[in-house]
Amino acid sequence: MVRLTGGMTDDSRRLRVAFLGLGRMGAPMARHVLAAGHDLAVWNRSPGRAEALGSAGATVAGSPAEAAAGRDVVVLMLADPDAVEQVLLGPDGVTSGAAPETLVVDASTIGPDASRRMADRLREHRLRYVDAPVYGSVGPATEGTLGVLAGGDDADVAAARPLLELWGDPEQVRHVGPTGAGSAAKLVRNLTLGLALAGIGDALRLAATLDLPADVVDELIAAGPLGAAFPGVRQILAAGPPETAGFTVDMLTKDLRLCLATEPKLPLVEAARGVGDAAHADGHGQDDTRALPLWMRDADRD
Missing domain, CATH: 3.40.50.720 (NAD(P)-binding Rossmann-like Domain)
Known part of the structure; x- marks a missing residue:
């Protein structure tokens, strides 16, 4: 050997x-x-x-x-x-x-x-x-x-x-x-991804409630603090979710649970984990994570 x-x-x-x-x-x-x-x-x-x-x-x-x-x-x-x-x-x-x-x-x-x-x-x-x-x-x-x-x-x-x-x-x-440092760094990175996607979802939902034009919303999010996470979401807004998920909502939610198991006092992570659980319960756990903001925008809307 x-x-x-x-x-x-x-x-x-x-x-x-x-x-x-x-x-x-x-x-x-x-x-x-x-x-x-x-x-x-x-x-x-x-x-x-x-x-x-x-x-x-x-x-x-x-x-x-x-x-x-x-x-x-x-x-x-x-x-x-x-x-x-x-x-x-x-x-x-x-x-x-x-x-x-x-x-x-x-x-x-x-x-x-x-x-x-x-x-x-x-x-x-x-x-x-x-x-x-x-x-x-x-x-x-x-x-x-x-x-x-x-x-x-x-x-x-x-x-x-x-x-x-x-x-x-x-x-x-x-x-x-x-x-353990590699695993720790991965959790920190995916924590930021979960929070960014949840933040974009809230922004899209509020914008829909307020009837803001789509191009204005696109520009505001892309130019704001969450812009780095927005290009993939923007693509899905235009073309719809990919047929094959690259990184699923369930996998992201699992990582957020690992964050909370390590440090329970992460209120925003707890909220994002709840969003992931709700998406799973609504049948969207195997969707690509970039589709999560769209589900947040549209959930419970007739």
Whole structure:
């Protein structure tokens, strides 16, 4: 097995990589690993999602333990802390198959407490851990231009970087601190996204109540403090929500819950979380997050 250390790995070095979790984001991220010429094993809870990568040359494993066996790096892209814990530590989990010193790179968004807990548990099995959640949606994942916020030991993050730069824009792959810091930074970033989208939704609803012309509303929001979040919403206002969501309302709401689990005294986050829950209850949890302001504008309107 290759002993990964900072500076030893580059794009010409063929690594044995396992990628676990092939959802909207995980599948295109895993494709970059395969396209770079690395030896890739894949696993997904729903096996059908692994078939396309298997046809492209990846080894399809029957369990996380099987996928992790003999691998230099194991990458996780899963939905929540419970899924990560099950895949790492459950029956037939990564710890049952991975050799000592294997590097585990967790690209999931699970919060800093869970990341530190996973790192501690993996150390008991002599495994290394980097939390490296990504930001961006399916488009950037496909293009390899995601942002990456990495937390962990300096040498481990340096060893992970060549893989992180396969799905992340190298200029946006940042080592932000020790274990858990990547997850913490991701929550702060998505907190601002949730608040911005909820703020735009309130603005659109008030503007509709006041009968303001659409072009005036467009100009006011775009030029104001929430303008950075508005271009994607503006596109949906013009063309309607995308058929395939890049980042769903439910996933954003999950991240807001993680924020509140870490720090309960966040009243605006609590309000935004309530908006997400209400959208879910109204059947819009799987909508793209950029459509959330439109739902807020129109909810309960005949």
